[in-house]
Amino acid sequence: MFLQRFQPQSLKTRVTLLTLLIVVLSFLSLASYMKGLLREELLRFTGEQQRSALNLLTAEVNHGLQDRLDILKTVASRVSPTQVDDQAAMNAFLLERPFLAGLFNSGAMIWNRQGVLQANMQFLKDGLVANALDPQELATVLKDGEAVIGRIHFHSKPNAPAFAMAVPIRNLQGEVIGALAGVIRLDQANFLSQLASHRYGKTGNFFLLDARQRLIFATSDTPRLMEVLPAPGISPWIDRFVQGFEGTARVVNPHGVEVLVSIRQIPLAHWYASVTLAPEETFALIEAIQPRGRLAALVLALFCLTLIWLMLRRQLAPMTAAVNTLDGFVRHNQPPQALPVVRQDEIGQLVGGFNRLLDTLAQQKKVLQDSEIFKQAVLNSVTAEIAVLNRNGVILTVNDAWRRCSQACAAELGQSASSTEVGANYLAACQSVEADPAASGTLSAQDGIQAVLDGRSPRFYLEYTCHSSQQQRWFSMSVTPLQGEALQGAVVSLEDISERIQMEKQVRDLAFYDPLTHLPNRRLALERLTQQLVRARRAQTRLALLFIDLDKFKPINDALGHEVGDWVLHAVAQRIQACLRESDTAARLGGDEFVVLLPDLQTSDAALAVAEKIRAALAQDFVTTQGLVLSISSSIGVALYPDHGETEKDLLRLGDEAMYRAKKSGCNAVQLCVKPLSAPAPEACDPAPKSHVHLRWKAAFASGNPVIDQEHETLFRLANTLLDEAALRRQQPAAFEAAFEALLAHVVEHFAHEEAILLAHGFAGMADHARQHQVLLARAHALHLSALAADAGDATEGELVKFLVTELVAGHMLHTDSAFFPLFATPGVQTLAAPKFSGI
Numbered sequence: 001m002f003l004q005r006f007q008p009q010s011l012k013t014r015v016t017l018l019t020l021l022i023v024v025l026s027f028l029s030l031a032s033y034m035k036g037l038l039r040e041e042l043l044r045f046t047g048e049q050q051r052s053a054l055n056l057l058t059a060e061v062n063h064g065l066q067d068r069l070d071i072l073k074t075v076a077s078r079v080s081p082t083q084v085d086d087q088a089a090m091n092a093f094l095l096e097r098p099f100l101a102g103l104f105n106s107g108a109m110i111w112n113r114q115g116v117l118q119a120n121m122q123f124l125k126d127g128l129v130a131n132a133l134d135p136q137e138l139a140t141v142l143k144d145g146e147a148v149i150g151r152i153h154f155h156s157k158p159n160a161p162a163f164a165m166a167v168p169i170r171n172l173q174g175e176v177i178g179a180l181a182g183v184i185r186l187d188q189a190n191f192l193s194q195l196a197s198h199r200y201g202k203t204g205n206f207f208l209l210d211a212r213q214r215l216i217f218a219t220s221d222t223p224r225l226m227e228v229l230p231a232p233g234i235s236p237w238i239d240r241f242v243q244g245f246e247g248t249a250r251v252v253n254p255h256g257v258e259v260l261v262s263i264r265q266i267p268l269a270h271w272y273a274s275v276t277l278a279p280e281e282t283f284a285l286i287e288a289i290q291p292r293g294r295l296a297a298l299v300l301a302l303f304c305l306t307l308i309w310l311m312l313r314r315q316l317a318p319m320t321a322a323v324n325t326l327d328g329f330v331r332h333n334q335p336p337q338a339l340p341v342v343r344q345d346e347i348g349q350l351v352g353g354f355n356r357l358l359d360t361l362a363q364q365k366k367v368l369q370d371s372e373i374f375k376q377a378v379l380n381s382v383t384a385e386i387a388v389l390n391r392n393g394v395i396l397t398v399n400d401a402w403r404r405c406s407q408a409c410a411a412e413l414g415q416s417a418s419s420t421e422v423g424a425n426y427l428a429a430c431q432s433v434e435a436d437p438a439a440s441g442t443l444s445a446q447d448g449i450q451a452v453l454d455g456r457s458p459r460f461y462l463e464y465t466c467h468s469s470q471q472q473r474w475f476s477m478s479v480t481p482l483q484g485e486a487l488q489g490a491v492v493s494l495e496d497i498s499e500r501i502q503m504e505k506q507v508r509d510l511a512f513y514d515p516l517t518h519l520p521n522r523r524l525a526l527e528r529l530t531q532q533l534v535r536a537r538r539a540q541t542r543l544a545l546l547f548i549d550l551d552k553f554k555p556i557n558d559a560l561g562h563e564v565g566d567w568v569l570h571a572v573a574q575r576i577q578a579c580l581r582e583s584d585t586a587a588r589l590g591g592d593e594f595v596v597l598l599p600d601l602q603t604s605d606a607a608l609a610v611a612e613k614i615r616a617a618l619a620q621d622f623v624t625t626q627g628l629v630l631s632i633s634s635s636i637g638v639a640l641y642p643d644h645g646e647t648e649k650d651l652l653r654l655g656d657e658a659m660y661r662a663k664k665s666g667c668n669a670v671q672l673c674v675k676p677l678s679a680p681a682p683e684a685c686d687p688a689p690k691s692h693v694h695l696r697w698k699a700a701f702a703s704g705n706p707v708i709d710q711e712h713e714t715l716f717r718l719a720n721t722l723l724d725e726a727a728l729r730r731q732q733p734a735a736f737e738a739a740f741e742a743l744l745a746h747v748v749e750h751f752a753h754e755e756a757i758l759l760a761h762g763f764a765g766m767a768d769h770a771r772q773h774q775v776l777l778a779r780a781h782a783l784h785l786s787a788l789a790a791d792a793g794d795a796t797e798g799e800l801v802k803f804l805v806t807e808l809v810a811g812h813m814l815h816t817d818s819a820f821f822p823l824f825a826t827p828g829v830q831t832l833a834a835p836k837f838s839g840i
């Protein structure tokens, strides 16, 4: 249970263990310090005890020696000076004093003044007494009159140590006349035996040593009796003892055992006494209390541990409660609330700080929610459908327009809306997006979005179709990068541009198609003629122009009304188209005039065959729904490039002439152009341009928008026509006026188209651009009015032409218009950076 609740990372556990460690370390340090202190004190105390015991010992030995010397002196004073040389008297003298045997266990002796032994009383009968005193020691007694305690002798017979004590015998004048000595055998009971029979403590011993011989002659450590200590110079401390040191020291004895030794000198006999004790015995007290001390420390540590644990648990209880409360919020998915502050301590401050943090977070969340509401309101306020993608293309958020549109589109196409909902990957959904064929060359939706997400493209724009069985729809897709710190991705904006596309289509139809027959009108016919001529020149192929005029159409109109006339014109157009290939062009020039262009022809006969086919088709009766049978026919003139003419104008003129001849021949006929035998008249056949200044179109002038570029090319062509007509304006003022009108009309129309396209693409400089259009047009009108004035001369007309060609067309188109070229630039295709008007 405890182990289960034991958490090593818990603050309580760590503080408890740390405190326990500190306590244990403190105990160990204190124990170590106290142990050292105790050891020192015990050594000092034991030393003092040793010295006290030693004092008693030395006092006792001294007393024993002094007593014996005093008794010897008393006995010596009783010796009659006259009898010293009398051996019998001296032996009797000693026999009369048996008490000496109690003091000197071996025997007693008397020498005369000459050192001759006079009496020798042996108490042990061992024959040792006579040799107990050295001659030098005897001489010292006899010559110096001093009492002597002799050296310890180790006798071989008997095998026993012994020493003698001698005092001088004096006469009445105080002169030394002999010596009296007593001998003590140490192996027999004597006054020192008592000493050797006692030990000091359990391991301690008493020692008596002869300093002169370094000999232990009495000790309780029996094995060391008669041991000779090492010679001088081997053991410094023994040398110090021998030299008279008194006190206590901790030393290692000659047997390598550490002992605590106390020394005291016995000067009377050149002896010293010592008491030794093993330090272990001194420290036995410490060793004895150590286990109990350890146990007490352990109990104390456990007690501390428990107390600290309980104290921490109590102190940290508010924090644990706060953590559990927070945990509860998380587990039950509740918003965190302010926690109660129980105490004003550090934990209270921590909880207070946390509560303040919660307040700040709540405020930030509110701001974030407001910001989210604001963002969503902004997103929902726009009509475009907007989605925000993350860097993987997953939809993060969408506006209402997106939601509505994706549901409507899905319902219309019978698909699931989930592929464009939040959480879906939009890149996958884009697989089915079909780019508008008119915008060929752009990236696919998937690749374009991926390029923006990868940072390879700063923007992506695409127009695509979303046609269903009910309706045809076009959308624009604009993708811009989103480069926030936390969020990286892209914003996709979809717009329904069906209205614009259809309007553009209508404008294009109105500009280029005949509303009655739905055939290309004169303008488009002339453009196609120009294009096909260019192609025919490049490919060196033939191009045929069929100029068709209906015969006897006016009477139908007059008799049956314009409605029937219109129906006939429409039916004629269908019959002409039915006779043509897909690559051929049929156009209505106006009224009952049609033109057909037949490219890639091998021979003129092929053109005549098609013309004949058309003629035959139109010669068939037309039956209206009311049952009226209408009979018309057609006159067809055929002109060929390069056989008959090389320019549009020549071919049209020659076709018209051939058609005229067909009419002249009786109508319902086909006439091939007849090439004049003589050199052609300059106005009819000269293909060379009338002006020496012309504009030349280059591919690099293209903006990338097909409508704008097509209209720009037309502007170039019309400007060239104006230049040609300007050169002949004196001879043909009406033609010049027509060329001016045609150019200005196209400019007005083109400006309107261009502005509509730029507006749809969100061109930033739109307002300025439109203003420049207005300024140019106003200037053109002003110059034209000046040129029309009766007194205006060539100079004004020249200025008008120059303005129209160089400023209105070339200048504006190649310089001002280049500002919007990047809008239509496709990746990999370089836009016109600095167009050069090199063609003029």
Ligand SMILES: Nc1nc2c(ncn2[C@@H]2O[C@H](COP(=O)(O)OP(=O)(O)OP(=O)(O)O)[C@@H](O)[C@H]2O)c(=O)[nH]1
Pocket: 516, 549, 550, 551, 552, 553, 554, 555, 557, 561, 562, 563, 564, 565, 566, 569, 590, 591, 592
């Ligand atoms: N219904 C109708 N009539 C038109 C239209 N445009 C021109 N017309 C008429 O077409 C007729 C063309 O005149 P013409 O070319 O002289 O008629 P035509 O009878 O065919 O004479 P030829 O060409 O000499 O045979 C005129 O009466 C115009 O009013 C149109 O859009 N609808």
